[in-house]
Amino acid sequence: xxxxxxxxxxxxxxxxxxxxxxxxxxxxxxxxxxxxxxxxxxxxxxxxxxxxxxxxxxxxxxxxxxxxxxxxxxxxxxxxxxxxxxxxxxxxxxxxxxxxxxxxxxxxxxxx
Amino acid sequence: xxxxxxxxxxxxxxxxxxxxxxxxxxxxxxxxxxxxxxxxxxxxxxxxxxxxxxxxxxxxxxxxxxxxxxxxxxxxxxxxxxxxxxxxxxxxxxxxxxxxxxxxxxxxxxxxxxxxx
Numbered sequence: 001x002x003x004x005x006x007x008x009x010x011x012x013x014x015x016x017x018x019x020x021x022x023x024x025x026x027x028x029x030x031x032x033x034x035x036x037x038x039x040x041x042x043x044x045x046x047x048x049x050x051x052x053x054x055x056x057x058x059x060x061x062x063x064x065x066x067x068x069x070x071x072x073x074x075x076x077x078x079x080x081x082x083x084x085x086x087x088x089x090x091x092x093x094x095x096x097x098x099x100x101x102x103x104x105x106x107x108x109x110x111x112x
Numbered sequence: 113x114x115x116x117x118x119x120x121x122x123x124x125x126x127x128x129x130x131x132x133x134x135x136x137x138x139x140x141x142x143x144x145x146x147x148x149x150x151x152x153x154x155x156x157x158x159x160x161x162x163x164x165x166x167x168x169x170x171x172x173x174x175x176x177x178x179x180x181x182x183x184x185x186x187x188x189x190x191x192x193x194x195x196x197x198x199x200x201x202x203x204x205x206x207x208x209x210x211x212x213x214x215x216x217x218x219x220x221x222x223x224x225x226x227x228x229x
Contacts, residue, residue, distance in 0.1 A: 041223070041225070046219065089156070095215070
């Protein structure tokens with residue numbers, strides 16, 4: 001089955017700096033890669049996703065890149081703000097009702 | 113759009129009792145719903161995939177007789193933890209995918225905190 005590794009497990013940045021979280025996956029058939037933000041005691045919230053026919057996608061301060069050959073994808077958050085502090089999960093799926101495999105999570109702390 | 117609700121948000125029960133958790137897609141129809149369990153400071157682990165009108169598909173190691181799943185309509189799936197024990201205490205989260213259109217994306221509910229005394 002799919003295996004998703006995520007690094008780092010914790011990340012502290014100063015407000016205004018950028019944060020980068022990296023993930024690798026093992027199943028070459030995976031073609032859908034969502035990123036979720038989870039605040040304490042809440043369910044995960046989809047923040048951005050990318051499909052395998054695209055190499056990069058951007059939404060305001062958030063961007064995701066995908067390298068299918070190397071089987072890795074990354075989340076980039078620019079101009080970080082304290083409200084960005086949360087746990088971020090990457091995930092991979094074959095899409096279309098197939099199960100989503102989650103990474104181990106990154107706890108991001110943005111220091112004011 | 114794509115709102116998923118769960119009820120209850122938290123429940124405390126005695127060991128040996130059964131607890132039912134509801135997952136509803138509020139503004140879309142969901143042929144497929146998923147149930148996850150999350151222990152403190154850990155990732156989400158898929159327990160089962162729930163399909164409307166058919167039996168759920170359980171992940172390896174998940175006891176189907178202990179975690180009963182019913183997906184009776186396109187907007188409602190329920191998870192019943194039977195004969196709950198303290199080790200079943202966890203954060204249970206459901207997700208749902210659209211029936212048509214973008215079937216890749218899973219939208220998550222807010223989770224249910226189960227504490228078994």
